[in-house]
Amino acid sequence: MGGVIGIVLVFAMVFGGYTLAGGKMDIILHALPYELMIIFGAAIGAFLIGNPGDVAKHTLKDVGKVFKGPKWSSKDVRDLLCLLFELLRVARQAPVELEEHIEDPQSSAIFSRYPKIQADAAAVDLICDTMRSASMNYDDPHQVEEVIEKQLESKLHHSLHSSHAMQTMADGLPALGIVAAVLGVVKTMASIDKPPEILGQMIGGALVGTFLGVFLAYGFVGPFAAKLKQIAEAEHQFYTLIREVLVANLHKHAVDICVEVGRQNAPRDWRPSFAELEEALSQTRAGVTP
Template sequence: MIGIVGIVVVFAMVFGGYLLAGGKMGIIVKALPFEMMMIGGAAVGAFLISNDGGAVKHTLSDVGKVFKGPKWKPEDYRDLLCLLFALIRIARANPVEVEQHIEDPENSTIFQKYPKILADKEAVNLISDTMRSASMNYDDPHQVEEVLEKRIEANMHHALHSSHALQTVADGLPALGIVAAVLGVIKTMASIDQPPEVLGKMIGGALVGTFLGVFLAYAFVGPFAAKVKTVVEEDGHFYQLIREVLVANLHNHAAAICIEVGRQNTPSHIRPGFSELEEALNEVKQEAA
């Protein structure tokens, strides 16, 4: 919703200010389709040249994050802590039983209680793989922590590709606007014998290219890239939380301490409250009993 508000504000302030200053939309409206074809078409072509099919699909799907915001909400972090708490308790009490849950999460009664988490393959695999590592009796928990850190970093690097791709397009748009403007000047020079009022309109139309390139770069594509990066990094805290809790488990801390370590390392704006989480964990204990 806030993304739509931002777009409305951009158009209202830019074109509203232009009109209030006495500007006329006629020249812009007349030149806009052709300039958009040149600048927008060139930007799309350059984007396709510099990315493979998978990256293109990934970027197009990530554009929706500008309007949807982060995937994981505060209640999802609470559910994740409850899920991890249940798994750790079972692993401590009966290591054989927990294998049934981590080897087949789709049919696990614990995972099924949290369908949104179960639907995220990376989160499920991260939990299952780490719990499996714990069952292998690693001598050094730091080894698992290092593996998890590299895995999360690799996933983050991949997830940020769409942001980098959009930023590359944003960086190129002003130059593409200049290209369109130069073509407009060439067209104008070919009509140098025309009266000043005609030449003025032609030069104005050429300058629309420069305006459009800069406008798209700094008012839309650049902010889109920044927003996608922010959302991806925000969602990355979810996987960091898995790492924090399960590494604490490898150090043989009490289950409640492991969960509190994860809660404390969650950013404050999405961190579950202590009382809220304690109530949710008590429900988990009651269901297990």
């Protein structure tokens, strides 16, 4: 919702202020299709040149997140903590039974109670790989923690590709706007014998190119890139909770303490209260999906 409101405000304030100041929209509207073709078309072409196909697809897919927000919510954090609680409890009480859950999580009765997490390959792999490593009786928990940290760094780096690609496009748009404006001036110079009122319209149309490049860069593409970065970093916090809980387990803390460590490290907007989590864990102990 915030993204839609922001777009409406950008258009309303820029063009509203322009028209209230006495500006005429006909010159902009006449030049807009051609300038947009030059600037935005060239920007898309440069984007495809500068990024692999998978990054381009990933970026197009991620644009929707600007309006939807992060994938995870406070409910998902609560479910994650309950899932880890169940897995750690099995690991402590019946280590042999744990294998069926971490080797085939898609068929696991525990994972199946949390379908959204089960459907996220990154979260499932991180949980299963770490618990599999823990079952190998590592003498130094810091070894496993270092492996997890490298996995998380790699995932964050990958998830930021969309933001970096869009920011690069935003950086190039003002220059492409100048290219469009120069072409407009070249066109105007070829008609130097025209009356001043016609030349004025042609120069105004050329300047639309500069305006459009800056407007798109700082009004839309740049903010989109910044929002995607914020969302990627927010979603990354969900995976760091997995690390916090499982590392606490490697240090042999009680299962309840491990889960509490995860709760306290959750972002404030997603963090369930102690009472809320305790109620969810009580339902989990009773075999009821919270």
